[in-house]
Amino acid sequence: MEALIIGEDTAWPIPALLARAGFAVDALMTTPAIQNSRFVRNVHITSGTRLPDQADQLIRTRGKPYDLTVASEDFTLWRIAEWERHRGRVSHCLPLVPGADRRVIHSKIGLSHALTDAGVPTPPFALAQDWEGAQRAARRLGYPVLLKKDCSEGGRGTFLCRNDEDVLRNRARFTETLLVQKYITGDExxxxxxxxxxxxxxxxxxxxxxxxxxxxxxxxxxxxxxxxxxxxxxxxxxxxxxxxxxxxxxxxxxxxxxxxxxxxxxxxxxxxxxxxxxxxxxxxxxxxxxxxxxxxxxxxxxxxxxxxxxxxxxxxxxxxxxxxxxxxxxxxxxxxxWRDPDAKLLHSILLGKAVNFFAPLGRLCVPLNMRPGVRRHLIAARLLPH
CATH class of the missing domain: 3.30.470.20 (ATP-grasp fold, B domain)
Known part of the structure; x- marks a missing residue:
């Protein structure tokens, strides 16, 4: 069995999990940190905009799709779905069976409709193109509600509104159609x-x-x-x-x-x-x-x-x-x-976290003539791309 991981994230801990399941794992990534994983067979480094083209070329060269594909984050899913839409053909890079509905990819609105169509319990929702429409929808659903951007992740683009005034305060958010979703009290x-x-x-x-x-x-x-x-x-x-x-x-x-x-x-x-x-x-x-x-x-x-x-x-x-x-x-x-099966990959993630944390201090303390050398060391440690 063979698996392909695609994306802009490090994908930890997926390489180790797939290897234990019996997969030979390849990776097409924008981050060099994936090279630190001892469970990845072949690593291909590319830019974010070229990910879908490179993935398609990789699969065409192989002559067959991978048994399993894994996108490391939502934006990569969106890139691939858009690539398919513009090319008018299937990429074999999405974690879906042939003919599956693409509207759920990186779309809260599409997902809400798909879950409703399937009879899956999901919070009551409506769509709003402006703050006045959001107020009407919120009154109909009953406050409190969540205003959600259609394509967002990590909690960004989600706003809690307990009354009409809260919706009005978020009126600048309506640069696109927003999902108005009933806020349900309970455990996540x-x-x-x-x-x-x-x-x-x-x-x-x-x-x-x-x-x-x-x-x-x-x-x-x-x-x-x-x-x-x-x-x-x-x-x-x-x-x-x-x-x-x-x-x-x-x-x-x-x-x-x-x-x-x-x-x-x-x-x-x-x-x-x-x-x-x-x-x-x-x-x-x-x-x-x-x-x-x-x-x-x-x-x-x-x-x-x-x-x-x-x-x-x-x-x-x-x-x-x-x-x-x-x-x-x-x-x-x-x-x-700390003793993770893919410890070298995990440690590179934590080292990258430390580098980002101390970067402002480094810019203040590291002399200009030493910065190229520091950058070379970070590239050698696979914390920065070439």
């Missing part, structure tokens, strides 16, 4: 899943404990085994995989409403996140489940006695999301992840 749940040919193969079950910003990525989560999830989660995730035709790793988020009703799904990104391999700390190895599907088409189903078992949450941090101070002080047992 990560159900990031792996689908192969639409089959549910694996998912992780965790609650957000700490975020980098208000609506941004999480840095600490409480994990439970997948069998601790309500049974309707298995059924709903299976519906999502089949309805959207997913063949790959996803980032799925839902709200567990405070009133105890069924989860409301609002995020299905067709790419993994940095938590993709954390379920192995609970004895649930995504790599083993991927390998089992390829060997005997085994799909994921809840254990018969799952709901009768008492499970204790496991609190885990993601070292790539923690601050340098938290890592230095070993907050949340951060350094337990």
């Amino acid at each position: 749940i990560d159900l990031s899943a792996i689908f192969l040919q639409g089959d549910l193969v694996h998912f992780s079950y965790s609650r957000f404990e700490k975020r980098i910003s208000t609506f941004g990525p999480s840095s600490v989560r409480s994990f439970l085994p997948s069998n601790a999830a309500p049974r309707h989660v298995f059924q709903t995730l299976s519906t999502i995989g089949r309805a959207l035709g997913i063949h790959g790793l996803t980032n799925i988020t839902a709200i567990a409403p405070a009133d105890g009703s069924d989860f409301q799904y609002f995020e299905v990104d067709l790419r993994p996140n940095v938590w993709a391999d954390h379920s192995r700390y609970l004895g649930e190895d995504a790599a083993e489940r991927i390998a089992a599907w390829y060997k005997e088409r085994r799909v994921l189903a809840p254990a018969a006695d799952a709901q009768a078992t008492a499970y204790k949450p496991v609190r885990l941090a993601n070292i790539a999301r923690l601050s340098l101070l938290e890592i230095a002080l070993n907050r949340h047992q951060a350094r337990r992840h």
Whole structure:
């Protein structure tokens, strides 16, 4: 089996996960840091604008598509989808089965419609082209609401509005059609899943404990085994995989409403996140489940006695999301992840974080005549592109 990782991110921890599942892993990336991964067979470095063309050329040279493709972030998915639209042909680079609906790619509006069409519970929503339309929609849905830009990530482009005045204060945001989505009080749940040919193969079950910003990525989560999830989660995730035709790793988020009703799904990104391999700390190895599907088409189903078992949450941090101070002080047992299977790649990410943090100080302290030498060292360490 062969897999291709495409994108502008480092893609940690995906190379190690795929290698454990039995894949030979190639990478087409814009960042040289991926060269630090010992699990990548071939590395191709290119620019962001050339990613789709280079991926198409790579697959054409091979003469066949990869068994699995992974986009490292949303913008790469959008680039590939736009490339397909302009070229009028399929690229074989998206994590979708042939003929699958492309409207869910990097589009909150498209996803909301697709989930509704599939009968998947999702927060009530409307579209607004201006602040007056947003106010009317918000009154109809009932405050509070979230205003969301259609194509945004990491919590950027999401604004909480509790009344008409809040909408008015955000009137400058209406440079495009915005999604007006009912804000539901409850716990945010990560159900990031792996689908192969639409089959549910694996998912992780965790609650957000700490975020980098208000609506941004999480840095600490409480994990439970997948069998601790309500049974309707298995059924709903299976519906999502089949309805959207997913063949790959996803980032799925839902709200567990405070009133105890069924989860409301609002995020299905067709790419993994940095938590993709954390379920192995609970004895649930995504790599083993991927390998089992390829060997005997085994799909994921809840254990018969799952709901009768008492499970204790496991609190885990993601070292790539923690601050340098938290890592230095070993907050949340951060350094337990230091001996990661792909340690060299992880360490290059953390070193890059340190370089970015100290860059302003470096510009003040490093003499002009020494800066070219410092840059050469950073390039040699694969922290900067050539």
